[in-house]
Amino acid sequence: MNYLTLENVSKMYGEKVLFDNISLQVNQGQKIALVAKNGSGKSTLLRVIAGKEPPEGENSKVELHRSVNLRFLDQDPDFYEEHTILEAVFDSDNPMIQAIKEYERTLLFKTEPAVAQAAITRMDDLKAWDFEARIQEVLTRFEIHRMDQLVKTLSGGQKKRLALAKLIIDEPEMVILDEPTNHLDLDMIEWLEEYLSQPNLTVFMVTHDRYFLERVCDEIIELDRGKIYRYSGNYSAFLEKKATRHENEAIALEKDKKLFKKELDWVNRSPQARTTKAKSRVDAFYDLKDKVSGNRVEGELQIDIKGQRLGKKILEAHNIGKSFGDIKIIEGFSYKFQKKERVGIVGPNGVGKSTFLQLLTEEIRPDTGKVVVGGNTVFGFYSQDGIQLGEDKRVIDVIQDIAEFIPLDKGQKLTAPQLLERFLFDRKQQQVYVSQLSGGEKRRLFLLSVLMENPNFLILDEPTNDLDIMTLNILEDFLLDFPGCIIIVSHDRYFLDKLVDHLFIFEGEGQIRDFIGDYSEYRVLQKERERQQRREDRAEQQRKKEAEQEQKPAEGLTYEERKTMNKLEKEISKLEEKKKQLEAKFLETDQLTPERITELAKELDELKATIEEKEMLWMEYAEKA
Template sequence: MAPPLLQLKNIGLGFGGRPLLDGVELTVGAGERVCLVGRNGSGKSTLLKIAAGQIEADHGSRFVQPGATVRYLPQEPDFSGAATTLAYVEAGLGPGDDPHRARFLLEQLGLTGEEDPATLSGGETRRAALARALAPEPDILLLDEPTNHLDLPVIEWLEDTLKSSSAAMVMISHDRRFLAGLSRVTVWLDRGTLRRIERGFDAFETWRDEILAEEEREQHKLDRKIVAEEHWMRYGVTARRKRNMRRVGELEDLRRARREFRGAAGSVALTAAQADNSGALVIEADGLSKAYDGRPIVKDFSTRVRRGDRIGIVGPNGTGKTTLLSLLTGTLAPDEGSLKLGTNLEVATLEQTRESLDPNATVAATLTGGRGDSVTVGGKPRHVIGYMKDFLFAPEQARTPVGALSGGERGRLMLARALAKPSNLLILDEPTNDLDLDTLDVLEETLADYSGTVLLISHDRDFLDRIVNAVIVPEGDGRWTEYAGGYTDMLAQRGRDLSRSTAGKATKDEPPEPKAVRDQEPKAAKRRLGFNEKHALETLPKRMAELQKKIAALHEKLADPSLYSRDRAAFDEISADAASAETELATAEERWLELEILREEIEGR
């Protein structure tokens, strides 16, 4: 077996209180592609910095194969001392590296090399940092949120580049599709420890849920055993006559184990405060046009947005996505055309740059506006500490300056502030940046339950597919086209991606695509439910009801406090039956939901 390129052993690190990392082990072999997942604040970036040699752990060891080169992509690169982007990338090259790769990669990423680092946008900063990490063709790549602030063409270029690389990789990313396409190993940083599975990110969520479910079952058994032992302490004949010190000690050990158990972190409780319904027609745009210095950004664009629509705006950076969004919401006047906004609109906005956050203000003051200790959510006052907990902020963070928060924490703070405001129109500009996967799941559920209208700019393909029912993309020369469905549906209708070489440039053999509107039927072959699908739709509800009754009966048996001490074998058997029934019920519900959605789509065609 070949020795590892990188190995971390028994890594421990703490900043007071519980350790952030506790006995962490990580091994990376040649060519391995590892995705590192975990909650915001769990220590992923810290662990990557230890692997890169940027910081030292309190204890443990770091080994890098002699002669192996390591390159680290931080979330916030340091450009100090670099006069241009080319100088910054060249500073990362080693003595034997090809100096021409620095300029080549910058050009591939849409930069000239002459840019002043002080004037770079978020996307340009990320592209320059990627060029610096990739230019030496390292043996080990450590990538912290590599897709943040990148547009879709660059993300797809990066995926292709990494797939063709022979480097070993450890990646942190919120982009599910990016991780699923590249990873072959998944490591999960959870409550200070690291778990590993020799499979890619596609398998992670099922694996994680199985682990958490097993933990719940073990804790339930522990709770029942404590109840049984406490019953013996109070009522046992031996206990009344003479204390059995061994059993007393065992009970104390059980209680200590229960106290010290670090349960899974609570989930984010996002709820969008909803105002009264807007009018049925939210936005009507007719022939909108906008140009800067003679360059058309939007030309003759028309659309109708109805209440409940979820519209995604995508495209390469610099094509005018934010300009189009500003035109549609009336915050920017068009050069030509007309805009009609619906009645009773209440707008809440989440901007990408988060510049509206005062870095010197505390978390509590940001949510309350500096007035008192309560925040108005949906027109009702809530104590700021309770509202902070919904977004996974600890009470002691109330006085933490915003500038001291991580990127993910600032993202959650922006969400907390935006969602507290009653609205029926949500404007989201890159809402997924820096959010962990669990928070993204809850954000998606929140938007699914939101009865208002959503306009969003995003480069997250999976998020777009899950949320939007229409996508607007640039076709060049200020022309924008609207396609029905999500991002994948848009690609199927458009017939090509959004790469710089083709975006908006119809070839001689390829005429511009006709506009697709949300009310049109998708151009797909007529689909019918098969016999097995029809049968499952008819029989699954009955089976789910039977399983629910069975689970309720089993839980009622488990609620008997004396069952564990009276009949351990029966307790274990009933627990196993309940877990099996719950798994079967979840599978049945998921299958029924898939078939019901399919049936509605077919009948709606």
């Protein structure tokens, strides 16, 4: 079933063409990712698809199937600032969500018993309790707890999580997501990955998270120089097919260049347009000239800045501790950094990772212990909160205010304009004001401003947010060759796996554990520990249950009741199998019509009701047993 159609859609900002005359279709169940360089128009295209901006172009069309429930996650979600979280989350016309909102309000504000009872009755009537439990799970997953908190008091990251939670609660059939993993911790990202993988959910998103692209997507669309290129498969398939496309384009471009040289010789020798045949050849020459000049290979980010030499003593933490009130951030942490060390830092949001970095760079002092910084150590601190570029400054001024040039290897130097060019800011864009840059371009400029200090100890706090995949690949290559030390705080699993040798795991209550290995190795070990803990918990519960049964007088079931209970177990098992088969039919997209979907949904609801009825009866016997 077709959900969305775009035809002949274009968009320009001034003289810059973001995309030109593009067409695409999105069908039910597809998982599509859009990739492009920063400033290419990814977010604008998402907003056009979501109906937030009008398309341009003759005969342009954006059509969403009238029955499809679509939700859009913007990079900067827009809420009414005076709303509470409760009002923002449950801002919906859905009767069940409205009933849950009223019920939550009675809990939050402790309303009169009659009002509370009316809310509970409404929940019963709509059978909303399971849905209410699902909502609580989503809110807890995204660390949304204080329902009476005003939206205007939330940080940008908290608003993004609130918007994502609201989107999931609305249970859409199709989602359009702009960088959904920004501001999520690693557990949240893995949970979201599982949610988006549902077979019946249709996804169109922009993300720099390459594990997301690998594990969720079945198609990737690249926006390149205003045109789109579609690649079936996940991220690995995209890399292979894109490489093949570039090889073919390079071969075709070389042939065009040879033909162009031949035609140029002819044009220079021939009188212009004496005959119709000659005029036709001249016209073809100018078309070929446009094609050759238009197919130039765009530059890639180049970083080969030379870091200052590190001394023998680099950075040492001696039994440091830090608390805020009763909350322990760090307790008794000691470590000595060695040359070329690559450390990743992981842990839930709010556990103290940013405070830890500020302690190491001596921006704040520890309560106990001490931090010793080597005499030759020069920090380069890239932080989320540090992006304070003057909006009224030109790009070139931002860099020249730091330094006119920077040293390279072998005694060479690079001027500020040359360095900006290597960071994909051409001479024309260097004269642009910072306020006109995209979010990713601002981050790229901030990263350059950090490197202009010529550091030998890099501290990168979420450096991958808003950077495009092409820039990330170049940045990773630079960091792999960087001669100094690196500490990385990131929720980008791919980035961590590629770069770090070991991890500082923030486990809460001030405890930091040093784990030798990358993030994926850590998660494998962590999941096995969680499974082992669940096995031990179940075994303990079973021991308690058996002990309680031994102490109780033998009541038990009669022979007939035991027989009925066994029969119910078999019936429930068969019904569950039938339910799986029925759910599988929803995946047969080539055979699904709206009528068939309605028919299957009705049959599935009836089956679930039968299973629930038999399970309740089984529970009665189980309690008696």
